[in-house]
Amino acid sequence: xxxxxxxxxxxxxxxxxxxxxxxxxxxxxxxxxxxxxxxxxxxxxxxxxxxxxxxxxxxxxxxxxxxxxxxxxxxxxxxxx
Amino acid sequence: xxxxxxxxxxxxxxxxxxxxxxxxxxxxxxxxxxxxxxxxxxxxxxxxxxxxxxxxxxxxxxxxxxxxxxxxxxxxxxxxxxxxxxxxxxxxxxxxxxxxxxxxxxxxxxxxxxxxxxxxxxxxxxxxxxxxxxxxxxxxxxxxxxxxxxxxxxxxxxxxxxxxxxxxxxxxxxxxxxxxxxxxxxxxxxxxxxxxxxxxxxxxxxxxxxxxxxxxxxxxxxxxxxxxxxxxxxxxxxxxxxxxxxxxxxxxxxxxxxxxxxxxxxxxxxxxxxxxxxxxxxxxxxxxxxxxxxxxxxxxxxxxxxxxxxxxxxxxxxxxxxxxxxxxxxxxxxxxxxxxxxxxxxxxxxxxxxxxxxxxxxxxxxxxxxxxxxxxxxxxxxxxxxxxxxxxxxxxxxxxxxxxxxxxxxxxxxxxxxxxxxxxxxxxxxxxxxxxxxxxxxxxxxxxxxxxxxxxxxxxxxxxxxxxxxxxxxxxxxxxxxxxxxxxxxxxxxxxxxxxxxxxxxxxxxxxxxxxxxxxxxxxxxxxxxxxxxxxxxxxxxxxxxxxxxxxxxxxxxxxxxxxxxxxxxxxxxxxxx
Numbered sequence: 001x002x003x004x005x006x007x008x009x010x011x012x013x014x015x016x017x018x019x020x021x022x023x024x025x026x027x028x029x030x031x032x033x034x035x036x037x038x039x040x041x042x043x044x045x046x047x048x049x050x051x052x053x054x055x056x057x058x059x060x061x062x063x064x065x066x067x068x069x070x071x072x073x074x075x076x077x078x079x080x081x
Numbered sequence: 082x083x084x085x086x087x088x089x090x091x092x093x094x095x096x097x098x099x100x101x102x103x104x105x106x107x108x109x110x111x112x113x114x115x116x117x118x119x120x121x122x123x124x125x126x127x128x129x130x131x132x133x134x135x136x137x138x139x140x141x142x143x144x145x146x147x148x149x150x151x152x153x154x155x156x157x158x159x160x161x162x163x164x165x166x167x168x169x170x171x172x173x174x175x176x177x178x179x180x181x182x183x184x185x186x187x188x189x190x191x192x193x194x195x196x197x198x199x200x201x202x203x204x205x206x207x208x209x210x211x212x213x214x215x216x217x218x219x220x221x222x223x224x225x226x227x228x229x230x231x232x233x234x235x236x237x238x239x240x241x242x243x244x245x246x247x248x249x250x251x252x253x254x255x256x257x258x259x260x261x262x263x264x265x266x267x268x269x270x271x272x273x274x275x276x277x278x279x280x281x282x283x284x285x286x287x288x289x290x291x292x293x294x295x296x297x298x299x300x301x302x303x304x305x306x307x308x309x310x311x312x313x314x315x316x317x318x319x320x321x322x323x324x325x326x327x328x329x330x331x332x333x334x335x336x337x338x339x340x341x342x343x344x345x346x347x348x349x350x351x352x353x354x355x356x357x358x359x360x361x362x363x364x365x366x367x368x369x370x371x372x373x374x375x376x377x378x379x380x381x382x383x384x385x386x387x388x389x390x391x392x393x394x395x396x397x398x399x400x401x402x403x404x405x406x407x408x409x410x411x412x413x414x415x416x417x418x419x420x421x422x423x424x425x426x427x428x429x430x431x432x433x434x435x436x437x438x439x440x441x442x443x444x445x446x447x448x449x450x451x452x453x454x455x456x457x458x459x460x461x462x463x464x465x466x467x468x469x470x471x472x473x474x475x476x477x478x479x480x481x482x483x484x485x486x487x488x489x490x491x492x493x494x495x496x497x498x499x500x501x502x503x504x505x506x507x508x509x510x511x512x513x514x515x516x517x518x519x520x521x522x523x524x525x526x527x528x529x530x531x532x533x534x535x536x537x538x539x540x541x542x543x544x545x546x547x548x549x550x551x552x553x554x555x556x557x558x559x560x561x562x563x564x565x566x567x568x569x570x571x572x573x574x575x576x577x578x579x580x581x582x583x584x585x586x587x588x589x590x591x592x593x594x595x596x597x598x599x600x601x602x603x604x605x606x607x608x609x610x611x612x613x614x615x616x617x618x619x620x621x622x623x624x625x626x627x628x629x630x631x632x633x634x635x636x637x638x639x640x641x642x643x644x645x646x647x648x649x650x651x652x653x654x655x656x657x658x659x
Contacts, residue, residue: 019623019624020624023604024604032173032174033173033174034174034612034615034616035174035175035612035615035616035621036611036612036615038174038615038620038621039172039173039174039337039340039341040340040363040367040550040584040621041621042340042341043340043341043342043343043371044371046341047371047373058108059107059338059341059342060107060108060338060341062341063173064173
């Protein structure tokens with residue numbers, strides 16, 4: 001379940017946010033603190049998660065302290081589903 | 082009324098309880114700050130500066146985030162007669178080493194006496210101070226090399242600042258300043274920008290405010306809303322100083338909060354009946370595309386009389402996108418305005434869209450590119466929609482010059498030159514740079530453009546510069562970072578900007594030559610380049626294009642021919658060349 005979600009999130013982030021559909025994102029790869037997802041794309045992450053999983057991430061939570069990797073993002077989504 | 086302190090004193094005497102700023106914080110209730118509170122908080126800082134031996138006329142660097150500490154520290158320096166300069170705060174993604182190098186660059190040239198920051202950031206400041214400025218700045222011949230670290234006598238942390246207290250204006254150093262004294266420094270971003278502090282006098286800023294107010298038909302009912310960073314001229318002058326000096330309410334939020342929730346700007350306009358806001362071009366697209374419909378329920382934008390496009394190349398399409406999305410919420414087409422501005426002229430050079438709708442000049446694309454003439458377009462020929470930046474404000478004259486400094490006629494594209502009574506006094510401690518910037522009293526902007534019917538049109542930069550999301554970066558700096566990645570050919574990298582219609586700003590593209598044919602290795606190199614640039618600069622890279630040697634086009638002198646590389650890239654990835 002969680003692995004499926006991580007794979008799906010990874011594909012969506014690569015395609016919709018990085019604009020590089022072939023890019024593989026490792027489950028533990030830092031996304032925000034590395035600058036891979038820049039601040040101007042954070043709101044896209046929130047919209048992507050809400051549209052796909054119906055889970056709301058508040059804008060005050062869009063930072064590396066709340067989630068920085070696909071694993072952490074999947075955990076956050078599961079905790080709220 | 083010749084200095085900031087004179088004006089602040091008048092506010093304090095005549096309407097101390099009027100709201101000066103409504104401070105917004107994500108997840109917290111708004112906090113209105115009256116002039117009395119603003120100046121009492123500032124007075125706590127002023128007495129701290131005095132107690133710590135900072136003299137009027139000395140520079141104080143503020144490294145603080147959005148909040149009351151920042152505004153108090155800023156106006157405290159003004160009340161004390163010291164010269165405040167706001168430095169960007171370290172962001173989540175930026176490498177601390179990069180930040181330290183930038184801070185060291187700033188300190189080495191500007192030679193501030195004090196730095197104000199948070200207790201937890203104090204070690205970062207100390208880490209930057211002893212670093213020698215070797216390589217960052219070479220003093221001109223005959224001038225002693227500045228010595229980083231020695232100028233800063235005090236690092237003042239927010240926990241050690243005197244409590245707010247009502248100011249005694251007769252005793253304040255700020256009341257002794259003269260109109261021609263320097264009131265503040267503005268820096269642009271990046272290491273290069275931080276070595277050129279734009280020094281502005283009280284007189285220059287007040288002349289700007291007076292004439293820009295008139296151009297905007299500023300009135301007492303105006304309410305300004307801003308999320309712009311205060312280390313940038315648009316945020317500092319238009320979105321911070323002007324409303325406080327004129328006595329108009331300001332609703333101020335953090336750029337970090339806005340970028341995570343762009344609807345905050347519209348909520349603030351709606352809630353406080355905001356009338357004016359300044360935005361870089363990308364923000365039009367960002368607001369139009371990234372706000373959910375449900376977040377707009379109940380939003381009323383009918384009070385908004387001016388959204389002013391400034392600081393990035395302005396796009397006709399961005400205005401149209403913004404209008405289409407927000408007209409149903411009361412946004413009026415007449416509110417679309419434009420401005421051409423630069424820190425060296427304090428802020429605004431010209432303003433458009435106030436007395437009449439913004440002029441869209443339809444010109445022949447080929448004539449513009451080949452003949453450097455802005456010829457009105459004819460049926461059936463490729464056309465470019467140029468967005469007018471309006472007429473020069475009353476304090477400022479604009480002309481267009483060629484390479485030899487000769488004035489060009491209407492519709493000829495050349496370098497824009499500016500002369501005004503709100504011009505910088507000089508680049509602080511950089512007489513060499515100041516001298517180079519002027520020709521016969523005219524400031525050479527480095528922007529290409531033309532004049533038509535008294536209006537200013539900006540048509541590109543003289544130097545290679547990528548403007549992304551309102552931030553300026555030099556491609557050379559990005560190329561240097563990419564060349565440090567193992568596996569990349571030294572000198573065989575090209576960085577450039579490609580305009581993105583969706584985002585309304587430029588995408589940063591990097592092309593790098595490598596030897597390896599191993600697909601995994603090529604992905605690793607691309608990733609490392611992306612990482613190096615994202616963490617080593619203020620911007621984020623959109624695409625890293627890995628190519629085989631030889632690919633990069635060089636000029637006869639061995640420099641990277643960016644324009645040619647950009648065209649080659651666009652052809653290779655199948656995008657139209659424009």
